[in-house]
Amino acid sequence: MKLMTNQALGGSGLFKLKGNDWLVKQRVAGRACVSALNMLEQEVKDKTTKSMELLSTMAETIMLEAGCTPTFKGYKGFPAAVCISVNRELVHGIPGDYKLQEGDVVKFDLGATFEGAIADTAITCIFGEPKPGHAKMVAACRESLMKGIQAVAVGKKLGVIGHAISRSVRGNGFNVITDYGGHGLDWDRPHAPPFVENKSDPDTGFRIQAGLAIAIEPMVVPYDIKSSVAKDGWTVVTKEVGCHFEHSIYVHEDHVEIITDRG
Secondary structure, eight states, X not given: OTTOSHHHHTTTOOOOOOOHHHHHHHHHHHHHHHHHHHHHHHHHXXXXXXXXXXXXXXXXXXXXXXXXXXXXXXGGGXXXXXXXXXXXXXXXXXXXXXXXXXXXXXXXEEEEEETTEEEEEEEEEEOSSOOTTHHHHHHHHHHHHHHHHHTOOTXXXXXXXXXXXXXXXXXXXXXXXXXXXXXXXXXXXEEEEEEEOSSOOTTOSOBOOTTOEEEEOOEEESSOOOEEEOTTSSOEEESSOOEEOBEEEEEOSSOEEETTOOO
8 A cells, every 4th residue: 555655654764563363363363364365366367257357356355255354445545455566567556447368467456454454465476378578587486475474583683574575576577666565554544663674684673572563565577676656546657567475473481473374
């Protein structure tokens, strides 16, 4: 969503560590997100002829049937349950009547809320036969997300996440978007401090503690990282086709739990 910037979140800011009550409820939200994303991914694999608006409605139904509400719908006025962004639309796209075409790179970003606890996650899929370089870019983005998560541990600085992401992306020959990034999760608040940079020094930021609940979300393009916001006030557009992956995590004393792990 459009508050996913350092300035909007107040940098590291003040954030609240979460306990077991949050974790139990966030797991329910995470399972609802996974079910919705699995359905959307399968629709792309099956070369769906459904509109993006209909796909968003189908995902919303899954979340509601799981006892959750779609976090994004109505948030700051966003009109849909899922952000769906195609090709040069990087994130925050509003689903409409568009139907996917051969080679399209589509990003699905959604959140679910269960009794105030929130899970937020995103994937990128390619419709049909990939265009040159796109499959490699998507794989690089997915890998960088996992590298960022693997860098997290109690006692380390928050900057290790962006350091791991940027090194992974650069090592695969792509560039990471720096104007947007991950964020904290709070009760009924999908975008809370801290801002989680996608490129940072490993020695910057506060020390990670048990109970930290954040979303990590690298966004990757071939070269040009400049972006702009479309006339709809939401959709972030880049000069090249990009991709986006996201997981919500919860930090335990001795390990990191991926709340939105899709197995």
